[in-house]
Amino acid sequence: MSLTILNVVIAVVIAIAFAALNAAYLVWAERRGAGRIQRRPGPNVNGPLGLLQPPADGLKLMTKQLVIPGGADKALFVVAPVLAMVPAIMSFVTIPFSENVVARSMNIGVLMIFAFASLGGMAILFAGWGSRNKYGVMAAVRAVSQNISYEIPMLITVITIVMMTGTMNLKELVAGQSGGIWNWNLLPSLSSPLMPVAFLIFFVCTLAETNRAPFDLGEAESELVAGFHTEYGSMGFGLFFMGEYANIVIGASLITILFLGGWGCPLGLFPSVWWFLLKIYLLIFSFIWIRWTFPRTTIYGLLNLSWKILIPISLFNLLLTAGLLKVF
Protein backbone atom coordinates (compact mmCIF):
# COMPACT_ATOMS: atom_id res chain seq x y z
CA MET A 1 0.00 0.00 0.00
CA SER A 2 1.73 3.14 -1.15
CA LEU A 3 1.46 6.40 0.67
CA THR A 4 -0.81 8.59 -1.36
CA ILE A 5 -2.73 11.69 -0.46
CA LEU A 6 -5.93 9.70 -0.79
CA ASN A 7 -4.74 7.23 1.84
CA VAL A 8 -3.76 10.04 4.18
CA VAL A 9 -7.10 11.81 3.71
CA ILE A 10 -9.04 8.57 4.23
CA ALA A 11 -7.07 7.76 7.40
CA VAL A 12 -7.67 11.23 8.83
CA VAL A 13 -11.38 11.21 7.96
CA ILE A 14 -11.85 7.74 9.46
CA ALA A 15 -9.99 8.73 12.63
CA ILE A 16 -12.12 11.86 13.11
CA ALA A 17 -15.35 10.05 12.22
CA PHE A 18 -14.56 7.18 14.58
CA ALA A 19 -13.77 9.60 17.41
CA ALA A 20 -16.91 11.66 16.80
CA LEU A 21 -19.25 8.66 16.43
CA ASN A 22 -17.84 7.07 19.56
CA ALA A 23 -18.17 10.31 21.49
CA ALA A 24 -21.79 10.73 20.42
CA TYR A 25 -22.93 7.20 21.14
CA LEU A 26 -20.83 6.67 24.25
CA VAL A 27 -22.61 9.66 25.77
CA TRP A 28 -25.88 7.91 24.95
CA ALA A 29 -24.57 4.63 26.40
CA GLU A 30 -23.37 6.43 29.49
CA ARG A 31 -26.70 8.15 30.08
CA ARG A 32 -28.65 4.96 29.46
CA GLY A 33 -26.28 3.05 31.70
CA ALA A 34 -26.54 5.68 34.41
CA GLY A 35 -30.30 5.54 34.13
CA ARG A 36 -30.36 1.76 34.41
CA ILE A 37 -27.98 1.75 37.37
CA GLN A 38 -29.85 4.51 39.18
CA ARG A 39 -33.29 3.00 38.44
CA ARG A 40 -34.55 5.73 36.09
CA PRO A 41 -35.16 5.55 32.32
CA GLY A 42 -32.45 7.83 30.93
CA PRO A 43 -32.90 9.37 27.44
CA ASN A 44 -35.59 7.19 25.83
CA VAL A 45 -37.87 9.63 24.01
CA ASN A 46 -36.08 10.48 20.74
CA GLY A 47 -36.17 7.52 18.43
CA PRO A 48 -36.10 3.84 19.41
CA LEU A 49 -34.30 3.43 22.75
CA GLY A 50 -33.43 7.13 22.54
CA LEU A 51 -30.96 6.42 19.76
CA LEU A 52 -31.69 9.77 18.09
CA GLN A 53 -30.67 11.68 21.20
CA PRO A 54 -26.96 12.11 20.17
CA PRO A 55 -27.72 13.74 16.79
CA ALA A 56 -30.23 16.01 18.49
CA ASP A 57 -27.64 16.96 21.11
CA GLY A 58 -25.05 17.56 18.40
CA LEU A 59 -27.40 19.84 16.45
CA LYS A 60 -28.22 21.75 19.61
CA LEU A 61 -24.55 22.24 20.48
CA MET A 62 -23.63 23.32 16.96
CA THR A 63 -26.44 25.85 16.59
CA LYS A 64 -25.84 27.54 19.93
CA GLN A 65 -23.93 30.80 20.12
CA LEU A 66 -20.35 30.61 21.34
CA VAL A 67 -20.30 32.94 24.34
CA ILE A 68 -16.92 34.21 25.44
CA PRO A 69 -17.12 35.58 28.98
CA GLY A 70 -15.97 39.14 29.58
CA GLY A 71 -12.39 39.45 30.80
CA ALA A 72 -11.51 36.02 29.45
CA ASP A 73 -8.30 35.45 27.54
CA LYS A 74 -9.93 35.07 24.14
CA ALA A 75 -7.09 33.31 22.33
CA LEU A 76 -6.56 30.70 25.04
CA PHE A 77 -10.30 30.30 25.54
CA VAL A 78 -10.79 29.40 21.89
CA VAL A 79 -7.62 27.31 21.50
CA ALA A 80 -8.18 25.11 24.56
CA PRO A 81 -11.07 22.93 23.26
CA VAL A 82 -9.26 22.34 19.98
CA LEU A 83 -6.12 21.39 21.88
CA ALA A 84 -8.19 18.92 23.90
CA MET A 85 -9.36 17.23 20.72
CA VAL A 86 -6.01 17.08 18.83
CA PRO A 87 -4.18 14.46 20.94
CA ALA A 88 -7.19 12.16 20.83
CA ILE A 89 -7.32 12.26 17.02
CA MET A 90 -3.54 11.92 16.71
CA SER A 91 -3.46 8.82 18.90
CA PHE A 92 -5.92 7.02 16.62
CA VAL A 93 -3.31 7.23 13.86
CA THR A 94 -1.09 4.63 15.46
CA ILE A 95 -3.60 2.39 17.26
CA PRO A 96 -3.84 -0.95 15.44
CA PHE A 97 -7.42 -2.23 15.36
CA SER A 98 -6.26 -5.44 13.70
CA GLU A 99 -3.35 -6.83 11.70
CA ASN A 100 -4.16 -4.56 8.74
CA VAL A 101 -6.46 -1.90 10.12
CA VAL A 102 -3.90 0.64 11.26
CA ALA A 103 -3.23 4.05 9.75
CA ARG A 104 0.47 4.14 10.52
CA SER A 105 2.30 1.47 12.48
CA MET A 106 5.14 3.21 14.31
CA ASN A 107 8.09 1.68 16.13
CA ILE A 108 7.48 4.00 19.04
CA GLY A 109 3.69 3.80 19.05
CA VAL A 110 3.32 3.59 22.83
CA LEU A 111 5.56 6.61 23.30
CA MET A 112 3.66 8.58 20.70
CA ILE A 113 0.32 8.06 22.42
CA PHE A 114 1.72 9.23 25.74
CA ALA A 115 3.54 12.17 24.13
CA PHE A 116 0.30 13.45 22.62
CA ALA A 117 -1.70 12.64 25.72
CA SER A 118 0.55 15.08 27.57
CA LEU A 119 -0.94 17.88 25.44
CA GLY A 120 -4.23 17.29 27.22
CA GLY A 121 -2.84 18.82 30.40
CA MET A 122 -2.04 22.05 28.56
CA ALA A 123 -5.58 22.13 27.14
CA ILE A 124 -7.14 21.83 30.60
CA LEU A 125 -4.83 24.49 32.05
CA PHE A 126 -5.56 26.92 29.23
CA ALA A 127 -9.30 26.29 29.50
CA GLY A 128 -9.35 26.89 33.24
CA TRP A 129 -7.13 29.96 33.10
CA GLY A 130 -8.51 31.42 29.89
CA SER A 131 -12.12 31.47 31.09
CA ARG A 132 -11.21 33.71 34.06
CA ASN A 133 -13.31 31.84 36.53
CA LYS A 134 -12.07 30.79 39.92
CA TYR A 135 -13.85 27.46 39.75
CA GLY A 136 -12.26 26.93 36.37
CA VAL A 137 -8.75 27.66 37.66
CA MET A 138 -9.16 25.48 40.75
CA ALA A 139 -10.54 22.62 38.70
CA ALA A 140 -7.76 22.96 36.14
CA VAL A 141 -5.07 22.84 38.82
CA ARG A 142 -6.75 19.81 40.35
CA ALA A 143 -7.22 17.98 37.05
CA VAL A 144 -3.67 18.57 35.91
CA SER A 145 -2.07 17.61 39.22
CA GLN A 146 -4.15 14.43 39.04
CA ASN A 147 -3.09 13.77 35.45
CA ILE A 148 0.59 14.26 36.26
CA SER A 149 0.42 12.04 39.35
CA TYR A 150 -1.24 9.19 37.54
CA GLU A 151 0.95 9.44 34.47
CA ILE A 152 3.92 8.22 36.53
CA PRO A 153 2.63 4.78 37.62
CA MET A 154 1.08 4.38 34.17
CA LEU A 155 4.41 4.98 32.42
CA ILE A 156 6.29 2.75 34.88
CA THR A 157 3.85 -0.05 34.09
CA VAL A 158 4.35 0.54 30.38
CA ILE A 159 8.13 0.39 30.88
CA THR A 160 7.71 -2.96 32.62
CA ILE A 161 5.83 -4.34 29.64
CA VAL A 162 8.28 -2.84 27.15
CA MET A 163 11.12 -4.48 29.09
CA MET A 164 9.37 -7.85 28.93
CA THR A 165 8.44 -7.70 25.26
CA GLY A 166 11.34 -5.62 23.97
CA THR A 167 9.20 -3.53 21.65
CA MET A 168 7.27 -0.26 21.66
CA ASN A 169 5.44 -1.08 18.44
CA LEU A 170 1.78 -1.63 19.25
CA LYS A 171 1.41 -4.20 16.48
CA GLU A 172 4.35 -6.24 17.72
CA LEU A 173 3.05 -5.97 21.27
CA VAL A 174 -0.18 -7.64 20.14
CA ALA A 175 1.67 -10.15 17.95
CA GLY A 176 3.63 -11.24 21.03
CA GLN A 177 0.35 -12.13 22.74
CA SER A 178 -1.25 -14.01 19.86
CA GLY A 179 -2.44 -17.57 20.20
CA GLY A 180 -4.93 -17.45 23.04
CA ILE A 181 -5.70 -16.17 26.49
CA TRP A 182 -2.72 -17.97 28.08
CA ASN A 183 -0.33 -15.76 26.14
CA TRP A 184 -1.87 -12.48 27.21
CA ASN A 185 0.20 -10.06 29.27
CA LEU A 186 -2.63 -9.97 31.78
CA LEU A 187 -1.56 -13.32 33.23
CA PRO A 188 1.52 -13.76 35.41
CA SER A 189 4.54 -15.11 33.62
CA LEU A 190 7.81 -16.53 34.81
CA SER A 191 9.68 -13.25 34.40
CA SER A 192 6.87 -11.07 35.70
CA PRO A 193 4.67 -12.75 38.32
CA LEU A 194 2.94 -9.48 39.26
CA MET A 195 1.33 -8.84 35.88
CA PRO A 196 -2.30 -8.87 37.17
CA VAL A 197 -1.29 -6.18 39.67
CA ALA A 198 0.25 -4.16 36.85
CA PHE A 199 -3.03 -4.53 34.94
CA LEU A 200 -4.96 -3.24 37.93
CA ILE A 201 -2.61 -0.27 38.31
CA PHE A 202 -2.95 0.55 34.62
CA PHE A 203 -6.73 0.25 34.78
CA VAL A 204 -6.98 2.59 37.77
CA CYS A 205 -4.59 5.05 36.14
CA THR A 206 -6.67 5.04 32.95
CA LEU A 207 -9.76 5.90 34.98
CA ALA A 208 -7.86 8.75 36.62
CA GLU A 209 -6.23 10.00 33.42
CA THR A 210 -9.60 10.26 31.69
CA ASN A 211 -10.96 12.23 34.68
CA ARG A 212 -13.75 9.80 35.40
CA ALA A 213 -15.50 9.03 38.65
CA PRO A 214 -14.43 8.02 41.25
CA PHE A 215 -11.54 10.26 40.23
CA ASP A 216 -13.41 13.13 38.54
CA LEU A 217 -12.14 15.76 40.96
CA GLY A 218 -11.55 18.10 38.02
CA GLU A 219 -15.26 18.50 37.45
CA ALA A 220 -16.72 17.82 40.85
CA GLU A 221 -20.16 19.32 40.25
CA SER A 222 -21.02 19.75 43.89
CA GLU A 223 -18.04 22.02 44.59
CA LEU A 224 -16.73 23.35 41.26
CA VAL A 225 -19.94 23.90 39.19
CA ALA A 226 -18.64 21.95 36.16
CA GLY A 227 -14.90 22.12 36.51
CA PHE A 228 -12.57 23.58 33.95
CA HIS A 229 -15.30 23.83 31.29
CA THR A 230 -17.72 25.79 33.47
CA GLU A 231 -17.69 28.80 31.13
CA TYR A 232 -17.91 26.80 27.92
CA GLY A 233 -21.09 26.45 25.94
CA SER A 234 -22.05 25.30 22.45
CA MET A 235 -19.34 23.50 20.46
CA GLY A 236 -16.51 24.55 22.82
CA PHE A 237 -18.12 22.32 25.41
CA GLY A 238 -18.89 19.82 22.67
CA LEU A 239 -15.22 19.52 21.74
CA PHE A 240 -14.21 18.96 25.38
CA PHE A 241 -16.85 16.27 25.62
CA MET A 242 -15.74 14.60 22.39
CA GLY A 243 -12.12 14.74 23.52
CA GLU A 244 -13.03 13.16 26.83
CA TYR A 245 -14.84 10.24 25.22
CA ALA A 246 -12.19 9.81 22.54
CA ASN A 247 -9.65 9.60 25.37
CA ILE A 248 -11.74 6.89 26.99
CA VAL A 249 -11.68 4.89 23.76
CA ILE A 250 -7.91 5.35 23.52
CA GLY A 251 -7.44 4.29 27.15
CA ALA A 252 -9.52 1.15 26.56
CA SER A 253 -7.58 0.43 23.35
CA LEU A 254 -4.27 0.78 25.20
CA ILE A 255 -5.40 -1.63 27.92
CA THR A 256 -6.55 -4.05 25.24
CA ILE A 257 -3.28 -3.84 23.33
CA LEU A 258 -0.97 -3.97 26.33
CA PHE A 259 -2.74 -6.61 28.43
CA LEU A 260 -5.64 -8.27 26.64
CA GLY A 261 -4.09 -9.50 23.42
CA GLY A 262 -5.41 -6.82 21.06
CA TRP A 263 -7.35 -8.33 18.18
CA GLY A 264 -6.65 -11.94 19.23
CA CYS A 265 -9.44 -14.29 20.23
CA PRO A 266 -9.23 -15.72 23.78
CA LEU A 267 -9.05 -19.23 22.30
CA GLY A 268 -6.50 -18.32 19.65
CA LEU A 269 -8.92 -18.70 16.74
CA PHE A 270 -9.92 -16.21 14.05
CA PRO A 271 -8.14 -13.03 15.12
CA SER A 272 -10.07 -10.07 13.76
CA VAL A 273 -10.97 -6.47 14.36
CA TRP A 274 -14.26 -7.53 15.98
CA TRP A 275 -12.45 -9.02 18.94
CA PHE A 276 -10.64 -5.72 19.40
CA LEU A 277 -13.90 -3.75 19.32
CA LEU A 278 -15.58 -6.26 21.64
CA LYS A 279 -12.77 -5.91 24.15
CA ILE A 280 -12.66 -2.12 24.14
CA TYR A 281 -16.43 -1.82 24.48
CA LEU A 282 -16.46 -4.29 27.35
CA LEU A 283 -13.79 -2.16 29.04
CA ILE A 284 -15.75 1.03 28.34
CA PHE A 285 -18.86 -0.61 29.79
CA SER A 286 -16.88 -1.35 32.95
CA PHE A 287 -15.75 2.30 33.07
CA ILE A 288 -19.37 3.42 32.90
CA TRP A 289 -20.36 0.84 35.50
CA ILE A 290 -17.64 2.07 37.87
CA ARG A 291 -18.52 5.70 37.31
CA TRP A 292 -22.12 5.32 38.36
CA THR A 293 -21.61 2.94 41.27
CA PHE A 294 -18.71 4.50 43.17
CA PRO A 295 -18.81 7.83 45.02
CA ARG A 296 -16.20 10.49 44.34
CA THR A 297 -13.00 10.43 46.39
CA THR A 298 -11.36 13.48 47.93
CA ILE A 299 -8.42 15.20 46.26
CA TYR A 300 -6.08 14.10 49.08
CA GLY A 301 -7.26 10.52 48.86
CA LEU A 302 -6.73 10.66 45.13
CA LEU A 303 -3.16 11.99 45.28
CA ASN A 304 -2.25 9.71 48.18
CA LEU A 305 -3.46 6.68 46.23
CA SER A 306 -1.08 7.53 43.41
CA TRP A 307 2.01 8.66 45.30
CA LYS A 308 1.84 6.33 48.30
CA ILE A 309 0.38 3.15 46.85
CA LEU A 310 0.45 2.92 43.04
CA ILE A 311 3.93 4.38 42.42
CA PRO A 312 5.74 2.22 45.03
CA ILE A 313 3.98 -0.94 43.84
CA SER A 314 4.67 -0.24 40.18
CA LEU A 315 8.32 0.58 40.95
CA PHE A 316 8.63 -2.66 42.88
CA ASN A 317 7.10 -4.52 39.96
CA LEU A 318 9.57 -2.85 37.60
CA LEU A 319 12.57 -3.85 39.72
CA LEU A 320 11.24 -7.38 40.22
CA THR A 321 10.68 -7.83 36.51
CA ALA A 322 14.12 -6.44 35.70
CA GLY A 323 15.73 -8.85 38.16
CA LEU A 324 13.75 -11.88 37.00
CA LEU A 325 14.44 -11.07 33.34
CA LYS A 326 18.14 -11.23 34.20
CA VAL A 327 17.66 -14.60 35.97
CA PHE A 328 15.50 -16.40 33.36
Place this chain on the structure above:
Amino acid sequence: MNPSDTTTIIGFFTGDGFAGYADAIAGIVFLVMLATTLVGGIIACTAERLVRAVAGLALSFIGVAAIYYYLNSPFVAMMQMLIYVGAVCVTIAFAIMLAAPEDTKKNGPSGPLSGPLGLITAGLVTMGMTGLAVNTTFSVLPKENMGEVKLIGIELLTSYSMVFELVSIVLLIAIIGSLVIARHGRSK
Protein backbone atom coordinates in the same frame (compact mmCIF):
# COMPACT_ATOMS: atom_id res chain seq x y z
CA MET B 1 -9.35 21.24 -19.18
CA ASN B 2 -7.73 18.72 -21.49
CA PRO B 3 -7.59 14.98 -20.70
CA SER B 4 -3.95 14.97 -19.58
CA ASP B 5 -4.77 17.46 -16.82
CA THR B 6 -7.49 15.19 -15.48
CA THR B 7 -5.16 12.21 -15.29
CA THR B 8 -2.60 14.32 -13.44
CA ILE B 9 -5.18 15.30 -10.88
CA ILE B 10 -6.44 11.75 -10.45
CA GLY B 11 -2.88 10.48 -10.22
CA PHE B 12 -2.16 13.13 -7.63
CA PHE B 13 -4.82 11.68 -5.39
CA THR B 14 -4.53 7.96 -6.03
CA GLY B 15 -1.41 6.69 -7.70
CA ASP B 16 2.25 7.44 -7.97
CA GLY B 17 1.53 11.06 -8.86
CA PHE B 18 2.13 11.83 -5.22
CA ALA B 19 5.82 10.99 -5.62
CA GLY B 20 6.27 13.78 -8.12
CA TYR B 21 5.01 16.30 -5.60
CA ALA B 22 6.79 14.77 -2.62
CA ASP B 23 9.64 17.28 -2.60
CA ALA B 24 7.36 20.27 -2.90
CA ILE B 25 5.05 19.01 -0.16
CA ALA B 26 8.00 18.19 2.08
CA GLY B 27 9.34 21.70 1.56
CA ILE B 28 6.02 23.27 2.49
CA VAL B 29 5.72 21.06 5.57
CA PHE B 30 9.23 22.02 6.64
CA LEU B 31 8.45 25.72 6.23
CA VAL B 32 5.30 25.31 8.32
CA MET B 33 7.37 23.68 11.06
CA LEU B 34 9.90 26.51 10.97
CA ALA B 35 7.11 29.09 11.08
CA THR B 36 5.51 27.31 14.05
CA THR B 37 8.78 27.30 15.96
CA LEU B 38 9.53 30.96 15.21
CA VAL B 39 6.02 32.25 15.87
CA GLY B 40 5.93 30.33 19.14
CA GLY B 41 9.26 31.84 20.16
CA ILE B 42 8.12 35.36 19.28
CA ILE B 43 4.91 34.93 21.26
CA ALA B 44 6.90 33.61 24.22
CA CYS B 45 9.19 36.66 24.15
CA THR B 46 6.65 39.40 23.53
CA ALA B 47 3.45 38.26 25.25
CA GLU B 48 2.39 40.49 28.11
CA ARG B 49 0.48 37.79 29.93
CA LEU B 50 2.66 35.03 31.33
CA VAL B 51 0.22 32.25 30.49
CA ARG B 52 0.30 33.30 26.85
CA ALA B 53 4.08 33.27 26.96
CA VAL B 54 3.93 29.66 28.14
CA ALA B 55 1.51 28.86 25.33
CA GLY B 56 4.00 30.33 22.86
CA LEU B 57 6.80 28.32 24.42
CA ALA B 58 4.75 25.13 24.06
CA LEU B 59 4.03 25.98 20.42
CA SER B 60 7.74 26.50 19.81
CA PHE B 61 8.57 23.16 21.45
CA ILE B 62 5.99 21.41 19.27
CA GLY B 63 7.58 22.97 16.19
CA VAL B 64 11.00 21.71 17.26
CA ALA B 65 9.56 18.25 17.88
CA ALA B 66 8.09 18.29 14.39
CA ILE B 67 11.51 19.16 12.96
CA TYR B 68 13.06 16.24 14.86
CA TYR B 69 10.45 13.96 13.36
CA TYR B 70 11.13 15.39 9.92
CA LEU B 71 14.84 14.65 10.43
CA ASN B 72 14.06 10.95 10.95
CA SER B 73 14.38 10.93 14.74
CA PRO B 74 10.89 9.99 15.91
CA PHE B 75 12.17 8.93 19.32
CA VAL B 76 13.75 12.32 20.03
CA ALA B 77 10.63 14.05 18.69
CA MET B 78 8.34 12.12 21.03
CA MET B 79 10.67 12.73 23.95
CA GLN B 80 10.62 16.44 23.13
CA MET B 81 6.81 16.38 23.28
CA LEU B 82 6.64 14.27 26.42
CA ILE B 83 9.26 16.16 28.42
CA TYR B 84 9.18 19.74 27.17
CA VAL B 85 5.47 20.16 26.40
CA GLY B 86 4.03 17.60 28.81
CA ALA B 87 6.27 18.26 31.79
CA VAL B 88 8.20 21.54 31.50
CA CYS B 89 5.42 23.72 30.08
CA VAL B 90 2.78 22.25 32.36
CA THR B 91 5.02 22.84 35.37
CA ILE B 92 5.67 26.45 34.36
CA ALA B 93 1.96 27.05 33.78
CA PHE B 94 1.25 25.52 37.18
CA ALA B 95 3.74 27.83 38.89
CA ILE B 96 2.22 30.85 37.14
CA MET B 97 -1.29 29.91 38.23
CA LEU B 98 -0.27 29.41 41.83
CA ALA B 99 1.52 32.77 41.84
CA ALA B 100 -1.30 34.51 39.89
CA PRO B 101 0.76 37.46 38.67
CA GLU B 102 -1.66 38.47 35.92
CA ASP B 103 -2.99 41.68 37.40
CA THR B 104 0.32 43.06 38.59
CA LYS B 105 1.87 43.69 35.23
CA LYS B 106 5.11 45.62 35.47
CA ASN B 107 8.12 45.73 33.24
CA GLY B 108 11.41 44.83 34.82
CA PRO B 109 14.37 47.16 34.62
CA SER B 110 15.78 47.13 31.12
CA GLY B 111 19.34 45.86 30.98
CA PRO B 112 22.27 47.40 29.12
CA LEU B 113 21.45 45.28 26.07
CA SER B 114 18.10 46.97 25.39
CA GLY B 115 18.12 49.65 22.75
CA PRO B 116 20.73 50.23 20.02
CA LEU B 117 23.35 47.99 21.63
CA GLY B 118 20.97 45.03 21.58
CA LEU B 119 19.98 45.77 18.00
CA ILE B 120 23.61 45.82 16.91
CA THR B 121 24.34 42.58 18.78
CA ALA B 122 21.35 40.86 17.24
CA GLY B 123 22.36 42.08 13.79
CA LEU B 124 25.93 40.85 14.24
CA VAL B 125 24.83 37.45 15.51
CA THR B 126 22.36 37.07 12.63
CA MET B 127 25.02 38.08 10.09
CA GLY B 128 27.55 35.68 11.59
CA MET B 129 25.11 32.76 11.63
CA THR B 130 23.92 33.47 8.11
CA GLY B 131 27.51 33.72 6.89
CA LEU B 132 28.37 30.41 8.52
CA ALA B 133 25.27 28.71 7.11
CA VAL B 134 25.90 29.99 3.61
CA ASN B 135 29.61 29.27 3.50
CA THR B 136 29.55 25.80 5.05
CA THR B 137 29.32 22.87 2.69
CA PHE B 138 26.88 20.52 4.39
CA SER B 139 27.79 16.87 4.00
CA VAL B 140 24.94 14.41 4.06
CA LEU B 141 25.67 11.67 6.57
CA PRO B 142 24.54 8.16 5.69
CA LYS B 143 21.34 7.07 7.43
CA GLU B 144 22.43 4.44 9.92
CA ASN B 145 19.13 3.17 11.27
CA MET B 146 15.54 4.21 11.86
CA GLY B 147 16.34 5.71 15.25
CA GLU B 148 15.43 2.55 17.08
CA VAL B 149 14.97 2.83 20.81
CA LYS B 150 17.20 -0.13 21.63
CA LEU B 151 20.16 1.27 19.67
CA ILE B 152 19.69 4.69 21.22
CA GLY B 153 19.68 3.10 24.67
CA ILE B 154 22.85 1.13 23.99
CA GLU B 155 24.62 4.21 22.61
CA LEU B 156 23.51 6.35 25.56
CA LEU B 157 24.86 3.89 28.11
CA THR B 158 28.14 3.09 26.31
CA SER B 159 29.58 5.69 23.91
CA TYR B 160 27.77 8.68 25.35
CA SER B 161 27.50 7.74 29.02
CA MET B 162 29.60 10.78 29.99
CA VAL B 163 27.17 13.16 28.25
CA PHE B 164 24.27 11.34 29.84
CA GLU B 165 25.76 11.82 33.33
CA LEU B 166 26.53 15.48 32.66
CA VAL B 167 22.92 16.10 31.63
CA SER B 168 21.76 14.66 34.93
CA ILE B 169 24.15 17.05 36.73
CA VAL B 170 22.37 19.94 35.01
CA LEU B 171 19.11 18.67 36.52
CA LEU B 172 20.78 18.34 39.93
CA ILE B 173 21.96 21.96 39.72
CA ALA B 174 18.41 23.03 38.86
CA ILE B 175 17.05 21.23 41.92
CA ILE B 176 19.70 22.75 44.21
CA GLY B 177 19.02 26.18 42.73
CA SER B 178 15.30 25.92 43.37
CA LEU B 179 16.00 24.75 46.93
CA VAL B 180 18.22 27.78 47.51
CA ILE B 181 15.55 30.13 46.18
CA ALA B 182 12.84 28.44 48.25
CA ARG B 183 14.92 28.73 51.43
CA HIS B 184 15.52 32.39 50.77
CA GLY B 185 11.80 32.94 50.31
CA ARG B 186 10.93 31.28 53.58
CA SER B 187 13.34 33.35 55.68
CA LYS B 188 11.75 36.62 54.52
